Amino acid sequence: MSSIPEQLRLKFDRALVDAFGEELAGTDPLLASTNNPKFGDYQANLAMSLAKRLKQKPRDIAQQIVDRLEVSEICEPPEIAGPGFINLRLKREFLEAQLQKMQGSDRLGIDPTETPQTTVVDFSSPNIAKEMHVGHLRSTIIGDAIARVLEFHGDNVLRLNHVGDWGTQFGMLITYLREAYPDALTQPDALDIGDLVAFYKKAKIRFDEDPEFQETARNTVVKLQSGDTETRQAWELLCDQSRREFQKIYDRLDVQLQERGESFYNEMLPQVVEDLEKQGLVVEDQGAKCVFLEGYKNKEGNPQPLIVQKSDGGYNYATTDLAALRYRIREDGAQRVVYVVDAGQGTHFDQVFQVARRAGWIPEGVEATHVPFGLVQGEDGKKLKTRSGETIRLKDLLDEAVRRARADLEKRLQEEGRQESEEFIENVANVVGLSSVKYADLSQNRTSNYIFSYDKMLSLQGNTAPYLLYAFVRVQGISRKGAIDFENLGEVSMSLQEEPEFVLAKHLLSLSEILDEVASELLPNRLCQYLFELSQKFNQFYDKCPVLQAEEPLRTSRLVLCDLSARTLKLGLSLLGIEVLERM
RNA sequence: GGGACUGUGGCUCAGAAGGAUAGAGCAAGCGCCUCCUAAGCGCUAGGUCGCGGGUUCGAAUCCCGCCAGUCCCGCCA
Structure with missing residues (x-):
């Protein structure tokens, strides 16, 4: 089961070749989701971009494509609008059939990639003899989420902790x-x-x-x-x-x-320098062995070196990183090496990658990427510190999140007159507290700095972990109330009737596009955005469309929507490293 | 001096291979529980997308210049 845009892309390719010849094969149809339902669900923007090349008016091009576009099984008849947009609206029967397939699949209809890559994800990397602190939070959480997404995508992932254990x-x-x-x-x-x-x-x-x-x-x-x-x-x-x-x-x-800490590469360091020397890349300057960088100038305007061996004969971390990169590609067979390290190291990685490339250690088709992220700041906009100005220990930060989650839960239990076991309270507080910390971090675009606020991340409203967890809990509520066994719904036949059902169905079916995107762009916040929107759309559906009281076949159809929403949330959250709860 | 990143409603942020009237959430105001947990849903209000040029049918998005903030730049990692 391929994603809907993928299916459409194939159709466009055929129509394009049919209309304008072989040389147009493989042209990107520039498919995008529409920003307004009146334009349908997807729009293809290629007609405008082909105008110059084909020396025809965009609308005429669009017309010729549409005439040959065989999408009647997927969409209503395409419409041409504005300067030459081709608007596509998905057919009800198609959506219903896709949902049925999704329901029957334990991976929600998402096939693992046909071209798995061996990928090293380097993340967390604390220093020995020090405690983990806020500084390690983002790398650990973002790195783990990226590794999980790539694993689900089907890649062979090596999660490496490059701890500072040497020097x-x-x-x-x-x-x-x-x-x-x-x-x-x-x-x-x-x-x-x-x-x-x-x-x-x-x-x-x-x-x-x-x-x-x-x-x-x-x-x-x-x-x-x-x-x-x-x-x-x-x-x-x-x-x-x-x-x-x-x-x-x-x-x-x-x-x-x-x-696999720095010490692991220690004995390879002389060889690394030697190899660089053999290739004539090393210049000795003031007693230090240097590789002069292309495109970097120092304060005096002279070429800037990357020091690979100090004048006292010792090595520094650039050399270790070169050794590690080389080892990961040569010995681990990595086709992609991903470094989840703060943005401040950007220059360093750029330099290391440059030297490795010039040394021929990054062959064609292998990709070394720095995945940068911004600082964690306090609500005052400054680097997050304790009141006394100390660095915050990661342990304390997590404890505090759980403590606050617990206090909030206990307050609500009291207000609602609910009785719950200590075990229940502890588990909910733990899951809510930790998932809030993770989600708050992951839901931001990682490249910018991020303002840490317990109040915001633990809030029950808005784009937060508790809001998403609650959407999942609601489905479990339906299951308990109606004694529904979602795994044995029997013969399901989908029937989409109300607008919120269509909206939810379309969103559910776009999961695979999102996961592809996250796997290639390494931006977990896209997945968070998707899951938040899913929760909103589920809540709108829940509000407008009674499930248990509905008549068959609508009832089963709605149960499937509930089940798919819950399973999608559970899968999506699990890829972020977040657990779900049955009740909260 | 050089370089990187960031600058979008009061606040926190989405949106960057150019696409139709710039999206959310929070905070504010107003509504909705005889009905699956209202930890929810709906409505209202709020924006010269830092500033100025350019490229084009079309720019928050691409190019150039400027301003502001953060960070990095030879023997720490």
């Missing part, structure tokens, strides 16, 4: 702990993760002030890199403790990730 900071931390709290380096969990963060800060201060400490820290890094047993063990202890701490957050958010 000078470990020399610093281990050196500091050795003098301040040696137990932490030999015994698991001797320190709380929060204390570790505090020690890290102190270590950083010492490092910046004390040259002797600096020297020792550098030596520790060298020891670590050369595999000194004691240092290595201390490092592993720290990594392990952090890892378990991260996992708690991932479990709460239901995020699957494979850890």
Whole structure:
């Protein structure tokens, strides 16, 4: 079952070739949804764009296409309007048949792609020995949603957590702990993760002030890199403790990730530089090995380098990223590598991709993409901080969302005189709280900054998770009230009668176009928009069209619309990493 | 100095391979529960799409210039 625009595209292609010859084959019919129901459901805008090429009037072109367009099974007779728009209105019988197919499919009529791609999604990426904070929120949530959409799309997805588990900071931390709290380096969990963060800060201060400490820290890094047993063990202890701490957050958010940190690429770094040298891309400048970039100038107007090896022989993160990109393409077989990293890194990725491309590490047909996102800001428009100016821990942020969801739920239960079990309350508060945080983030176009507001995300009205969850709950209400088993509705025959039914049906049938779009553009907010509109359209239908009291065959037909709405919501939300509730 | 991103009703945002009168939500005002949970639905009001040029049948969308905000630019990651 292909999407409706896809079906129409084929028809247009035939009509076009028929009317104007083979050379027009494959011309995009420029199909778009209409913005006004009086123009039908879809419009094709190609006649205007062909006017110059064919040296004919757009309306005449449109007429010739329409004369040869065989869409009578899908649409009412096409109409030509305005300067040459071809307007198409879907037929009732066609919609009914499509809905029946959708009903009978466990993927809601959406086939997996015929050309699956191996795709690496690099996201989350916290730093070892630090706690996850707001900064990791967007990458984790957006990355997970993108991975889920691509998985459903049929791609072979590798979810990689490129954790910061290497580099000078470990020399610093281990050196500091050795003098301040040696137990932490030999015994698991001797320190709380929060204390570790505090020690890290102190270590950083010492490092910046004390040259002797600096020297020792550098030596520790060298020891670590050369595999000194004691240092290595201390490092592993720290990594392990952090890892378990991260996992708690991932479990709460239901995020699957494979850890492959910076250290994984460590031993490949000399080879990376060597290969760049062999290709003549490396120039030594002030003792550092550099690749000079095309299209970048420094403050003095001279070409700007990407440093691949520091003058002290060490490597920095550009080299690690080059090694990672190369490994992912060569060894993992990635055809697409997607980096879900904040927008501030845009230049860095652009530079790394440029060097990798010049080195021939990104072959034809392989795509490396930075998927940028903006900052999380407080309601004052500044970077989100606690009242005392501290960075907000992700754990606290999630706790607070759940706490507020719970308080709101309890207030309503009291007002409505409802009695619910503690288990029910806890589960609803948890799902509502976490899904609100996720949805608020995902529903914005990720490229802009985003203003974080508990009040807005938890609101029961508007484009929020609770509003969508409620639409799903309403269907479950019908099912309980009427003792309906949606999985066994028997022989269904659709019958669309009222306007809200048509509107809902058409929206349901456009899911696959949206998912294709999200898979290619990597913009989860498009899916959110779709689901929000679906909820609105379902609520309008629910308001105007009684279901359980309707006469057959209308009753079953409406039950199918309910079922499809619920299943679409559930699927769509699951692709955003959001669970649904039976009652709330 | 160079570069990237952002600028759309009071507020938060959709809409960018050009398409018909620019869409939502919140907040405001007014309606709708003998009927599947009103956590809902309907109506009203609110916009020089930052500013100025250009391209064209047509521009929020493409090009150029300017203004404002955020961020990045050789040895941190």
